Amino acid sequence: MKAKKFLVSATAFMTALLSAVLFVGCQKKEPAQADYPYYANSREIYDASDVIIIGKVTTAGSVRNLNVYEDSGKTEKYTVSSVEILQVIKGDVNVGDVIEVKQLGDKEHPETELAEIDGYFKEGTEQLLFLAAFESTPYSTVNPAQGAVEVRDGKLYSASKYSLFGFAERNAEHMSVESVTDELMGFSK
Numbered sequence: 787m788k789a790k791k792f793l794v795s796a797t798a799f800m801t802a803l804l805s806a807v808l809f810v811g812c813q814k815k816e817p818a819q820a821d822y823p824y825y826a827n828s829r830e831i832y833d834a835s836d837v838i839i840i841g842k843v844t845t846a847g848s849v850r851n852l853n854v855y856e857d858s859g860k861t862e863k864y865t866v867s868s869v870e871i872l873q874v875i876k877g878d879v880n881v882g883d884v885i886e887v888k889q890l891g892d893k894e895h896p897e898t899e900l901a902e903i904d905g906y907f908k909e910g911t912e913q914l915l916f917l918a919a920f921e922s923t924p925y926s927t928v929n930p931a932q933g934a935v936e937v938r939d940g941k942l943y944s945a946s947k948y949s950l951f952g953f954a955e956r957n958a959e960h961m962s963v964e965s966v967t968d969e970l971m972g973f974s975k
Contacts, residue, residue: 822899822929828950828966832973834928836919837877840937840963841869844884846909849892852923863895864888866924867907869915875970877917886924887915899930903945912937914951914963937963 825831832838845868851861871883879885889906890897900906907913914935917925927933931948942952942961951961 822931824929824948825932825950828969829973831916831928831932831950832876832970834918835876835916837879837915837917837925838875838970839869839871839877839879839885839915839917840873840875840912840967841871841885841915842912843907843909844868844870846907847893850888852888854920854923862890863892864890864924865892865906867909869907869913872912873967875967876974877919887917888924888926889930897930899946899948903931905930905934905945907934914942914966940964942966 823834825834846865848866850864850866852864852866853859853861854864866886866888868884869887871879871881871885874881887907889900891900893906896906914937915925916928916933918928919925931946932950935949935952936943940963942963944952947953951966
């Protein structure tokens with residue numbers, strides 16, 4: 787009788803433990819989320835950017851917990867990449883400088899928009915970047931959907947339907963880097 791009670795108790799305990807492990811292990815990982823402004827045209831994104839460059843991603847995928855909230859101990863997980871500046875369109879940076887650019891989340895817990903467009907930087911790619919500067923953390927794109935556009939063979943490519951430049955469904959052909967940089971540099975005059 788004691789053995790039967792023990793067996794029933796042990797079975798109930800193991801069932802509860804297995805259910806808890808399966809419940810926790812099978813929960814969907816929620817993407818990181820944030821609210822970002824939307825820019826309706828190239829002038830708006832130009833004005834919102836502290837720095838606009840064309841750069842080459844030299845290292846990608848370093849995940850760090852960064853304190854991006856002033857006077858708070860709260861940190862967020864960011865993917866940080868190093869970018870060598872190839873051309874300066876706006877801002878107080880120089881060709882040849884290597885800057886760090888952060889993107890919210892990581893491959894395991896990606897930011898919602900970045901997850902949708904596979905938008906984390908890849909080493910060796912060239913990017914047109916619209917950046918916000920911060921005092922104590924790396925640069926950040928002004929928003930994930932519009933702040934980074936890949937450059938390939940002198941043309942702009944974006945997987946985001948919100949991108950102002952390089953989204954194939956909106957533009958009959960991919961825009962040239964030269965035409966876009968000429969337009970953006972015209973705003974500084």
